[in-house]
Amino acid sequence: xxxxxxxxxxxxxxxxxxxxxxxxxxxxxxxxxxxxxxxxxxxxxxxxxxxxxxxxxxxxxxxxxxxxxxxxxxxxxxxxxxxxxxxxxxxxxxxxxxxxxxxxxxxxxxxxxxxxxxxxxxxxxxxxxxxxxxxxxxxxxxxxxxxxxxxxxxxxxxxxxxxxxxxxxxxxxxxxxxxxxxxxxxxxxxxxxxxxxxxxxxxxxxxxxxxxxxxxxxxxxxxxxxxxxxxxxxxxxxxxxxxxxxxxxxxxxxxxxxxxxxxxxxxxxxxxxxxxxxxxxxxxxxxxxxxxxxxxxxxxxxxxxxxxxxxxxxxxxxxxxx
Numbered sequence: 143x144x145x146x147x148x149x150x151x152x153x154x155x156x157x158x159x160x161x162x163x164x165x166x167x168x169x170x171x172x173x174x175x176x177x178x179x180x181x182x183x184x185x186x187x188x189x190x191x192x193x194x195x196x197x198x199x200x201x202x203x204x205x206x207x208x209x210x211x212x213x214x215x216x217x218x219x220x221x222x223x224x225x226x227x228x229x230x231x232x233x234x235x236x237x238x239x240x241x242x243x244x245x246x247x248x249x250x251x252x253x254x255x256x257x258x259x260x261x262x263x264x265x266x267x268x269x270x271x272x273x274x275x276x277x278x279x280x281x282x283x284x285x286x287x288x289x290x291x292x293x294x295x296x297x298x299x300x301x302x303x304x305x306x307x308x309x310x311x312x313x314x315x316x317x318x319x320x321x322x323x324x325x326x327x328x329x330x331x332x333x334x335x336x337x338x339x340x341x342x343x344x345x346x347x348x349x350x351x352x353x354x355x356x357x358x359x360x361x362x363x364x365x366x367x368x369x370x371x372x373x374x375x376x377x378x379x380x381x382x383x384x385x386x387x388x389x390x391x392x393x394x395x396x397x398x399x400x401x402x403x404x405x406x407x408x409x410x411x412x413x414x415x416x417x418x419x420x421x422x423x424x425x426x427x428x429x430x431x432x433x434x435x436x437x438x439x440x441x442x443x444x445x446x447x448x449x450x451x452x453x454x455x456x457x458x459x460x461x462x463x464x
Contacts, residue, residue, distance in 0.1 A: 153185070153188035153189045153192040160193065160293055161193075162294060163231050163294035165264065169267075172283075175286040187453075193289050194414065194453050196293055200293050201295045201298055202399045203299075203318070204395055205302070205313065205318070206300065206312070206320045207310075207341075208321055209323070212324045213322070213324070214301055214322050217382040217388070217391075220380075220382055222266065226265060226266060230296035231265040231296045232265065232297045233266075233268075233299070235269055235299070236268060236271070237272075237284060237300070237301060238272060269287065285417045288315045314413055314420075315413065318395055319342055319344075320343070320346060320391075321341065321346070322380075323345065323359065325349055325352050325358070325359040326355045339367065344394045344398055345363055345375055346377075346378050346387075346391055348382055351381040357379070376394040376398070378390050411449055418460070419440040422460045423440075433464065440460060443463060
């Protein structure tokens with residue numbers, strides 16, 4: 143049989159190589175997860191099931207979003223340097239706009255977070271994924287890619303495509319959601335209108351080198367969060383240009399990880415089942431989902447199954463109810 147895109151011989155052994163953080167195994171897994179070939183989808187399903195069955199919880203997943211031009215990728219590059227200096231292995235999914243010609247990622251985010259020698263760093267793996275026509279800031283294979291990187295890395299970062307203020311899908315893959323804003327941009331009121339202020343676990347006001355205007359934006363954000371009863375969200379002043387506040391940002395993300403440690407397994411299980419429900423709708427359509435009670439019905443059916451059920455088996459259980 144002709145092997146597909148990066149196909150691997152035996153999902154359990156491939157999962158073990160991914161969990162060891164082997165760069166070649168991670169690259170092959172990413173190729174496989176993004177492939178649309180039917181034979182590759184079957185292999186990808188087996189790999190995802192094998193990864194999901196691993197008892198090790200895996201590294202913290204940080205999702206990063208914010209409006210275009212705020213400096214997300216440059217700040218992410220600074221954060222990657224801090225994490226690597228702490229000795230953590232890091233996996234990155236940079237969701238880029240799609241090329242109109244090829245449909246692939248334009249690689250802009252990946253280029254902006256690059257640093258001299260970073261491409262040769264064995265403890266850092268960066269993968270660009272094309273958003274294609276999906277709204278919400280994520281690529282179709284993001285969740286599966288995060289599952290693979292989480293198994294093999296101490297920290298995983300997902301940077302969204304940066305198309306506007308509707309990018310709340312990042313919360314469906316992230317343990318911690320970081321929203322980046324910039325001073326005097328008028329974003330605070332718009333965020334409140336769009337509901338984006340309801341999703342951050344940590345906020346970064348970038349371009350803090352602007353001084354008083356950045357501090358005023360932080361004050362405005364605190365007021366906005368207080369109106370939502372979210373005073374616990376940390377707000378950090380950062381500057382991607384000179385690295386100001388990057389260490390403080392890393393510490394804020396770590397405090398959130400520690401604070402939610404007890405709730406993390408249940409939260410991840412809930413997100414996995416949400417992704418299975420989404421996958422069911424993508425494969426079988428809205429009418430099929432409505433036959434099973436829509437979003438609420440799909441999640442109720444999935445919730446009735448044992449927590450250790452593999453993602454593929456969860457999907458099969460929904461199909462069996464049609």
